[in-house]
Amino acid sequence: MSPALTTIGFDADDTLWQNEHFYRLTEGRFLELLGEHGDRAALSARLLEAEKRNLALYGFGIKGFTLSMIETAIEITDGRVSGATIAEILAAGREMLRHPVETLPHVRETLETLAGDYAIVLITKGDLFDQERKLAESGLGDLFSAVEIVTRKDAATYARVFAEHGDGAQKSMMVGNSLRSDIVPAIAAGSWAVYVPHPLTWVVEHDEEPVAAPRYRHLEHLGGLIPLISTIGAGHP
Amino acid sequence: MSPALTTIGFDADDTLWQNEHFYRLTEGRFLELLGEHGDRAALSARLLEAEKRNLALYGFGIKGFTLSMIETAIEITDGRVSGATIAEILAAGREMLRHPVETLPHVRETLETLAGDYAIVLITKGDLFDQERKLAESGLGDLFSAVEIVTRKDAATYARVFAEHGDGAQKSMMVGNSLRSDIVPAIAAGSWAVYVPHPLTWVVEHDEEPVAAPRYRHLEHLGGLIPLISTIGAGHP
Numbered sequence: 001m002s003p004a005l006t007t008i009g010f011d012a013d014d015t016l017w018q019n020e021h022f023y024r025l026t027e028g029r030f031l032e033l034l035g036e037h038g039d040r041a042a043l044s045a046r047l048l049e050a051e052k053r054n055l056a057l058y059g060f061g062i063k064g065f066t067l068s069m070i071e072t073a074i075e076i077t078d079g080r081v082s083g084a085t086i087a088e089i090l091a092a093g094r095e096m097l098r099h100p101v102e103t104l105p106h107v108r109e110t111l112e113t114l115a116g117d118y119a120i121v122l123i124t125k126g127d128l129f130d131q132e133r134k135l136a137e138s139g140l141g142d143l144f145s146a147v148e149i150v151t152r153k154d155a156a157t158y159a160r161v162f163a164e165h166g167d168g169a170q171k172s173m174m175v176g177n178s179l180r181s182d183i184v185p186a187i188a189a190g191s192w193a194v195y196v197p198h199p200l201t202w203v204v205e206h207d208e209e210p211v212a213a214p215r216y217r218h219l220e221h222l223g224g225l226i227p228l229i230s231t232i233g234a235g236h237p
Numbered sequence: 238m239s240p241a242l243t244t245i246g247f248d249a250d251d252t253l254w255q256n257e258h259f260y261r262l263t264e265g266r267f268l269e270l271l272g273e274h275g276d277r278a279a280l281s282a283r284l285l286e287a288e289k290r291n292l293a294l295y296g297f298g299i300k301g302f303t304l305s306m307i308e309t310a311i312e313i314t315d316g317r318v319s320g321a322t323i324a325e326i327l328a329a330g331r332e333m334l335r336h337p338v339e340t341l342p343h344v345r346e347t348l349e350t351l352a353g354d355y356a357i358v359l360i361t362k363g364d365l366f367d368q369e370r371k372l373a374e375s376g377l378g379d380l381f382s383a384v385e386i387v388t389r390k391d392a393a394t395y396a397r398v399f400a401e402h403g404d405g406a407q408k409s410m411m412v413g414n415s416l417r418s419d420i421v422p423a424i425a426a427g428s429w430a431v432y433v434p435h436p437l438t439w440v441v442e443h444d445e446e447p448v449a450a451p452r453y454r455h456l457e458h459l460g461g462l463i464p465l466i467s468t469i470g471a472g473h474p
Contacts (some may be wrong), residue, residue, distance in 0.1 A: 005244045049340030057334045059366030063300040070307065071327055079320030086323060090308055097294045127363040132388050151369050 005232060007166025007194065008114060009158070011176030012124035015222075016101040017138060020200035023065065030069050033085050037076045047072045052204065059151060061127030066093030097130060099120060099190045101137040102234045104198075106223040113226055120148045121165045123157075123174070125181065153181040158189035175225065179207035185212045194230070196222055242401025242429065242469060245351060246395070247363035247415030249368060252459075254375060255339040257437035260302065263329045267306050270322050274313045284309045289441065298364030298387060303330030334367060338374040341435075343459040348380040350463055358402045359384045362418065390418040395426035404454075409417070412462065415443035424450045429469070433459055 013019035027047065031040045038046075058064030069089045073081045116118055122144045124131055131149050131188040135141050146165040150157055162172040173192035176182025184207050186193040192215040210216045217228055250256035258444040275283075287305040293300030306326045310318045351357055356445065359381045361368055368386050372378050372460045383402040387394055399409040409430035411420025421444050423430040447453045454465055 054331075057331055058300060059364075063295060063298075063304060067300060067303060067327060067330070074320045074324050074327075077320065081320045081323075083314060083316030083318045084316075086307065087311050087316065090304060090311075093278065093292055093304070094291075118306075127296075127384060129388050149365060151366050163275065 003021070005055075005118070005171055005173055006231065007119040007121060007162055007172040008229075009123045009161065009172060009174040009176075009186070009191075010111075011119045011174070011178065011182045012122055012134070013067075013126065014177045014201060015104070015175060015182070015196060016107050016140065017104060020198065020202055021102075022099050026065075026069075026096055029090060030081040033075055033088055034076060034081075043076060046076055048203070055204075060125050061130055063127060065096075066090065067213050069093070071144060091236070094113070097133075101134050103138055104222065106221055106225075108140065110222050110225050111140060111212035113143075114229070115143045115203075119145045119166050121145060121161060123161055124149055124154065125151065125153055134138045138153060143235070145153055153178075153185055155185045158186045158191055162189070162191060173229070174220075177201055178205035179209060180205050182224050183207070183216070184210060187216055191215065192217070194219055194225065194228065195226075196220075240410055242355070242466065244356040244358060244409040246358045246360045246398065246409060246411040246423070246428075247348075248411075248415065248419045249359055249371070250340070250415045251435040251438060252412060252419070252433060253344050253359075253377065254341060254371060257435065257439055259333050259336050260439070261437060263302075263333055264292055266329050267326060268324055269312075271310060271313060271318075277431065280309075280313060283313055285440070287312070292441075296364070298367055299330055299333045299365060301332075303327065306330070315325075322474075332347050336368075338371050340375055341459065342379070343462075345377065347462050348377060348458050351466070352380045352382075356382045356403050358382065358398060360390070361386055361401055362388065362390055362397055390415075392422045392425035395423050395428055399426070400430065410466070412459075414438055415442035416443050416446060420444070420453070421447060424453055428452065429454070431456055431462065431465065433457075433462075461474055 010016060031043050033111060045048060048157050050072045054068050055066060058067060063098055071085055073089060120143055148161050158174060159169050162169040166172050169189040169191045173194060174182050174186035174196045175196060177196055177198040179195060183193040183195045187210050194217045196219045219225060247253060268280050271280055287309045291301060291305050295304060307323055308327060310322060344380060348357060357380055365386050385398050396406050399406040403409050406426040406428045410431060411419050411423035412431045412433060413432055414435040416432060420430040420432045424447050430455045435454045456462060
């Protein structure tokens with residue numbers, strides 16, 4: 001394998017395990033609870049508005065999502081939402097925080113194979129408490145040489161993390177499902193970036209594919225990662 | 238100063254800046270909003286119950302506190318709480334997340350003096366997003382050689398953090414206002430521990446003072462820290 005590459009960063013949610021799936025299920029339940037107050041598309045748009053508005057205050061994660069659902073329920077009912085409905089929203093949020101972790105295909109084998117030859121770093125946004133729970137429950141924790149739970153993923157974040165836990169961004173690769181958080185800033189930092197799309201990705205995470213970047217790659221699933229890495233020689237860009 | 242001591246850890250909330258104060262203010266507002274449904278002591282006890290029950294799911298922080306207030310409001314009104322009241326609770330939570338940081342007395346001078354001679358590490362529980370905001374807003378960020386936002390503070394946490402960012406727990410000191418989170422586990426890890434009580438400390442953080450521990454100290458305020466450190470010679474326990 002390539003001596004040029006020493007460190008591989010992995011995103012967590014929807015790269016290693018299912019996440020958005022649970023948000024969509026809960027949103028579905030929310031839309032059903034409030035079905036008499038508008039059509040699904042309009043309600044869903046109001047919820048997304050609240051989530052975006054609150055992002056700067058709540059950050060990413062289930063607790064903020066729950067608070068945004070409650071806020072939206074009050075808004076769209078002009079304050080007439082029942083306590084029972086709010087209680088159901090609270091219960092749905094708690095259920096999300098308890099949901100069992102579902103590791104995605106190829107994850108374990110890929111990490112186990114790479115862990116012998118590379119420093120493997122988990123780099124994820126979101127709620128510290130919930131991310132630590134999921135990592136512990138996934139049983140993957142021992143495969144990572146470092147875990148970085150961060151509040152934003154920009155080029156400076158990747159530069160710092162890959163300097164601290166590896167040999168710098170130039171000798172590192174980021175793997176993830178979010179063009180905006182995992183791919184574009186990792187390319188900007190000088191790293192390799194491997195986009196592994198997930199059928200469900202939050203609209204806030206969308207961005208353009210940096211198809212012209214020499215260190216950009218696109219894989220259908222994580223099973224292609226080890227073959228890809230083995231073709232990246234020291235002489236490549 | 239002592240060559241035996243190389244690293245000093247500081248708790249954040251109610252050690253470097255006001256925190257519990259804002260929780261108490263918000264709780265006061267909550268109790269007023271729901272005043273017709275019980276006396277203050279009974280309502281306050283119900284809220285504390287909900288907070289403790291949810292701690293394993295929400296962790297520490299303002300978002301979890303807001304969710305627990307909403308849950309308690311529904312419980313104590315048998316679901317008859319109005320949307321307007323829930324909206325007020327949400328607004329109170331958002332206000333807490335925006336409150337300006339109020340640094341406690343002696344903090345800046347103490348950190349500035351120590352930063353030249355010691356590795357200074359911020360070690361705090363709570364919500365990653367909110368703690369990073371407060372650290373940035375405090376203007377103290379550059380004085381720390383490392384920041385560790387953790388989900389629990391036990392002896393293993395201190396052993397790991399002081400090994401990673403210093404020369405091990407034996408050559409380190411932890412400073413904080415929580416006997417349970419800052420003092421008792423730091424002593425158990427083999428560190429010095431300096432208890433600086435804050436008049437407001439959440440009941441969950443109480444514990445017994447380890448008065449018999451040779452490396453335990455109690456200060457009335459942070460202004461006593463530098464004199465104390467200068468008396469700790471290499472020959473001390």
